[in-house]
Amino acid sequence: MxxxxxxxxxxxxxxxxxxxxxxxxxxxxxxxxxxxxxxxxxxxxxxxxxxxxxxxxYRAPAWPGQDQPQQSHIDVGVADLDAAQAQVLALGATLLEDWSGSKNWRVFADPVGHPFCLCAC
Missing domain, CATH: 3.10.180.10 (2,3-Dihydroxybiphenyl 1,2-Dioxygenase, domain 1)
Structure with missing residues (x-):
């Protein structure tokens, strides 16, 4: 290390x-x-x-394209994806991908475009 x-x-x-x-x-x-x-x-x-x-x-990354790649992202563990989604949307996040509920994570963008995921834990 x-x-x-x-x-x-x-x-x-x-x-x-x-x-x-x-x-x-x-x-x-x-x-x-x-x-x-x-x-x-x-x-x-x-x-x-x-x-x-x-x-x-500043130029926001684009999802899912790579013309302006995501550069990095943060995974946030949550107990209830639906409740957490409602909360982050209320904070100003934008939903980018939810796979119609078929996966145990969802991709969002923060208010300036950085992608982050809410992951069921």
Whole structure:
């Protein structure tokens, strides 16, 4: 092992807004350094951290095409897919793929286009 995972960072146009979305999805505390609002962190449970970095000319990934590849995605475990879907849609997510309920995960995009999956656990 060379190192340990410290932070997973996502590029976006508005770090504070996207951190708020993910706080609603997985919990945690949004930490904004008043001297640098281009980098915002979501401090989660057990030291897990998601970071959000402002990119002025941000271009959202495309699903399922690769002209603008997804670049990365996050899997979130949930007990009830239907209930979790309703909650993430209310937060501002967009459903990208649900396979008509035939799989135990569903693909969504966050408010700026990053794909993430809700997975039954």
């Amino acid at each position: 060379i190192g340990t995972l410290k932070v997973f960072a996502l590029d976006c146009p508005d770090p504070v807004a996207l951190a708020g979305f993910y706080a609603g999805l997985v919990g945690g505390t949004v930490a904004v350094d008043e001297s640098d609002s281009d980098w915002v962190e979501l401090e989660g449970h057990n030291g897990a951290t998601l970071a959000f970095q402002r990119v002025p000319d």
